[in-house]
Amino acid sequence: MNRTRWIQLALGVIAMMAVSSPQYVWTLFTKPLLGTVGGTLADLQVTFSILIVLQTWLSPAQGALVEKFGPRLLVMAGCALSGLSWVLTAYATSLPAVYVAYGVLGGIGTGIVYIGIVGQMVKWFPDKRGFAVGMAAAGYGFGAIFLNFPISSTLSTAGLQHTLIVFGLIQGVVGVAAAAFLKPAPEHGTADRPEPAVGSMRTRRDYNSREMLKTPVFWLMFVMMTMMSTGGLMVISQFATFSRSFGIDEKVLVLGFAALPLALTIDRITNGLTRPIFGFISDRIGREKTMAIAFIGEGLAIALLVMVREDPLLYVLMSGVVFFGWGEIFSLFPSTLTDTFGETHATKNYGFLYMAQGVGSVLGGPIAALIFASTGSWMPVFGIIIAMDVLTGLLALFALAPMRRRLIDASPAAGAAKPAFAG
Structure with missing residues (x-):
């Protein structure tokens, strides 16, 4: 059991890495795609919103399918759909074609993988839930690390079409190969199943999705994840654009490397590291305390990024700190949700919460671009994001923690009760 679950975690990380690039490398494709299909930046960014909306808003149904038929x-x-989406985008000659190929197919494919892997990890690791989900989510953050420079270089030397075809095929094949060895997690009552770690408040019973959606706790978490997703997705989808407006582009060198791809590579590293690190911390000190530290710290990091934008070296370094303060939402929120509503329906339940990222993609993608277009400055966008980050951190401490405790204390155990753990 112990060896098997670590193998499953490794396979899950590989599958997540294989489908991470459609989201995290998108910013490198915006400029060449505009030259190919035309339109404005705001028009093209609709693709990114479609990708994230379908990746997230279909996840309840995808989670239900994973629970019924296995991962x-x-x-x-x-994984196959995700790779195919890049190959088809290579032949797109219009914005609608990009919307369908990159946005629709990519969103459906990456959504199935993401919700399926996260849902499995919360079940395989009841004793290390925050860390295990963080590692799986880190795969999604780390995946693009290995591709930022190769994709950037291939775009320059071989063009957009060749880049999309080659790297689409690579990602599809690797992801399918890893997923072929996945197994469902053991159910409750398994003799060698590890006990949950004492580190945070845990439910006495399992809620199905209908029951969960009736609770104010879920909707508070939904609003909090939406606010954090908005800021993070704005930075991801617009990073190259607003960096170039600050004078930080491929022609600027930092430590001998082109500043923009260097920043994107560092960002992928910190965006991946933050997920298991903060997940591990939350297993020890509790989810809400960890949220407050991470979210308020993210607001401060974005403020500092804006302040040092005229210094390329400091700008590149601070961009890494910004991503370190955002990526942890993908370990903290699914762990907190499963702690609160149980793991029997965890995959489908997280599918509903994961929809918050779809809302954030609309606010952080085209709407952020429209605010920039109307004001001629990124400063209003950054100001809104900083305020939302700080507010979300405060809500974790002063609203989410007491509401979760009241729900858990008031919920009787169903059937053979699992113990409630209080942190």
Whole structure:
């Protein structure tokens, strides 16, 4: 059991890495795609919103399918769709074609993989839930690390079409191969199943999705994740654009490297590291305390990024700190949700919460671009994001923690009760 679950975690990380680039490398494609299909930046950024909206808003149905049929087949299909989306985008000659190929197919494919892997990890690791989900989510953050420079270089030397075809095929094949060996997590009552770690408040019973959606706790978490997703996705989708407006582009060198791809590579590293690190911390000191530290710290990091924008070296370094303060939402929120509503329906339940990222993609993608277009400055956008980050950190401490405790204390155990753990 112990060896098997670590193998499953490794396979899940590989599958997540294989489908991470559609989101995290998108910013490198915006300029060449505009030259190919035309339109404005705001028009093209609709693709990114479609990708994230479908990746997230279909996840409840995808989670239900994973729970019914198991992770192997569906995750394999998701990886194949993700790779195919890049190959088809290579032949797109219009914005609608990009919307369908990159946005629709990519969103469906990456969504199946993401929700399936996260849902499995919260079940395989009841004793290390924050860390395990963080590692799986880190795969999604780390995946683009290995591709930022190769993709950037290939775009310069071989062009957009060749880049999309080659790297689409690579990602699809690797993801399908890893997913082929996935297994469902053991159910409650398994003799060698590890006990949950004492580190945070845990439910006495399992809630199905209908029951969960009736609770104010879920909707508070939904609003909090929406606010954090908005800021992070704005930075991801617009990073190259607002960096160039600050004078930080491929022609600027930092430590001998082109500043923009260097920043994107560092960002992928910190965006991946933050997920298991803060997940591990939350297993020890509690989810809400960890949220407050991370979210308020993210607001401060964005403020500092804006302040040092005229210094390329400091700007590149601070961009890494910004991503370190955002990526942890993908370990903290699913762990907190499962702690609160149980793991029997965890995959489908997280699918509903994961929809918050879809809302954030609309606010952080085209709407942020429209605010910039109307004001001629990125400063109003950064100001809104900083305020939301700080507010979300405060809500974790002063609203989410007491509400979760009241729900858990008031919920009777169903059937053979699992113990409630208080942190």
